[in-house]
Amino acid sequence: MVSPQIYGVFLILLTATASALPENQNPPPKQINSNSVLVALLDSHYTELSELVEKALLLQKLEEAVSRHNITIFAPKNEALERDLDPEFKQFLLEPRNLKSLQKLLLFHMIPTRIESKNWPFHHTSLCDEKILLKENKNGEKIVGNAKVIKSDDIIRPDGIIHGIERLLVPKSVQQDFNARRSLRATSAVLPEGAPEVDPRTHRLKKPAPPVPVGSPPVLPVFDALAPGPSLAPAPAPGPGGPHHHFDGESQVKDFIQTLLHYGGYNEMADILVNLTSLASEMGRLVSEGYVLTVLAPNDEAMAKLTTDQLSEPGAPEQIMYYHLIPEYQTEESMYNSVRRFGKVKYDTLRLPHKVAAEEADGSVKFGQGEGSAYLFDPDIYTDGRISVQGIDGVLFPVEESSTVVPKSAPVSKIASKPRRGRLLEMACSMLGAVGQNSHFSSCH
Numbered sequence: 001m002v003s004p005q006i007y008g009v010f011l012i013l014l015t016a017t018a019s020a021l022p023e024n025q026n027p028p029p030k031q032i033n034s035n036s037v038l039v040a041l042l043d044s045h046y047t048e049l050s051e052l053v054e055k056a057l058l059l060q061k062l063e064e065a066v067s068r069h070n071i072t073i074f075a076p077k078n079e080a081l082e083r084d085l086d087p088e089f090k091q092f093l094l095e096p097r098n099l100k101s102l103q104k105l106l107l108f109h110m111i112p113t114r115i116e117s118k119n120w121p122f123h124h125t126s127l128c129d130e131k132i133l134l135k136e137n138k139n140g141e142k143i144v145g146n147a148k149v150i151k152s153d154d155i156i157r158p159d160g161i162i163h164g165i166e167r168l169l170v171p172k173s174v175q176q177d178f179n180a181r182r183s184l185r186a187t188s189a190v191l192p193e194g195a196p197e198v199d200p201r202t203h204r205l206k207k208p209a210p211p212v213p214v215g216s217p218p219v220l221p222v223f224d225a226l227a228p229g230p231s232l233a234p235a236p237a238p239g240p241g242g243p244h245h246h247f248d249g250e251s252q253v254k255d256f257i258q259t260l261l262h263y264g265g266y267n268e269m270a271d272i273l274v275n276l277t278s279l280a281s282e283m284g285r286l287v288s289e290g291y292v293l294t295v296l297a298p299n300d301e302a303m304a305k306l307t308t309d310q311l312s313e314p315g316a317p318e319q320i321m322y323y324h325l326i327p328e329y330q331t332e333e334s335m336y337n338s339v340r341r342f343g344k345v346k347y348d349t350l351r352l353p354h355k356v357a358a359e360e361a362d363g364s365v366k367f368g369q370g371e372g373s374a375y376l377f378d379p380d381i382y383t384d385g386r387i388s389v390q391g392i393d394g395v396l397f398p399v400e401e402s403s404t405v406v407p408k409s410a411p412v413s414k415i416a417s418k419p420r421r422g423r424l425l426e427m428a429c430s431m432l433g434a435v436g437q438n439s440h441f442s443s444c445h
Helices: 004-020 035-041 049-057 059-068 080-083 089-094 097-109 172-179 249-263 267-276 279-288 308-312 314-323 331-341 425-433
Strands: 073-076 121-126 131-136 140-145 145-156 159-165 292-300 344-348 355-361 364-367 373-383 387-392
Touching: 004 035, 004 059, 004 292, 035 059, 035 159, 049 073, 049 080, 049 097, 059 267, 073 080, 073 145, 073 373, 089 097, 089 249, 140 159, 140 355, 159 279, 249 267, 249 373, 267 279, 267 292, 267 314, 279 292, 292 373, 308 314, 314 373, 331 344, 331 355, 331 364, 344 373
Parallel strands: 073 159, 292 387
Antiparallel strands: 121 131, 131 140, 140 145, 145 159, 344 355, 355 364, 364 373, 373 387
16 A cells, blocks of 8 residues: 655655646637638628639638738628639639639738728738738728729738628639640640642652751741731631641630730730731731741820721721730830840831831830830730730821922923924025015915
């Protein structure tokens, strides 16, 4: 039987050992209660956003973020994710291999701090470590990125707040992932296969043409591959026949037009390319055959200054856009280096025979001359090696050739001289006059 003294000593040692153990330095995160902003988001009318959050496996990460600090969520309306979102872009986000892109897209709508409508900062860093701009326009409307806030302070909870916005916010990194989604095999050049030709004289197959290096420019210039007119279909392929194309031009044109819409401020340009003209499909055919293009895209403020007379004439929108298409691949860096080195550079355009002039001004590139000039405003909006889109702040028009007026000379009055009579006739008339017979001859008068 254990004595009471030994039992007491054992209790003292056990208590001292327990007190000497280190305390847990990392307490478990506090549990999310029913009044959390995360629970409110899942139970709110923003059903499309909540479904994407669950599919992106972000619930645990958001629970940890809410347990540490307040968060602000910018929730797009359901129509922006259901009907207004491009089906191909939505399919890209929902593919399992693009899970990280979907997570970055959703975390871009969340800021690790509490921002109410009365405290509207200028910029902040989202949960995906990308900066997002918050501002107010002239009408006092709140803007997040390129989306307008339609419901300020829609859902308020102790650990966060939710604002409703009109459209989805797409970070630049996700847009680049979407543009580069095609595999290398789909974007690499494929040598066209021409049909065999028979020599009519020898009835033998002609020798095939020497192989063309992969990625080399087409045989025909881009002007010969253009459509004959705005109302006609695009011209046939300039190279040899065959089922293969050099590049997937239609997808690349669709990518840069979608990039214009997501970038913001270039909706009018995209509308003209797709709806008002058939230039989008024509550009896609040109890129498919190996041509490269640089698009000088006027922003919406510049397009709004166009008058009805400038757009009402038949073929006027096409001619305006043709003057903004350069059949070269130029980036902001290459154009700026050219104007710095050579002073003034003239680039060919698809509006023959006009060229667009570029020069260095105020540390940027200025296109055009005089009042009709435009500055490079948003450089490298889209660059994929085949199509380059550079934003400018004005609509360019070619300088019309001044017609030289030739002064009209005074009309020269012609005086008809009387025919001179010959010397023999004069002698005959003088002899007849001596005898008084010259009156019978009219030639003597």
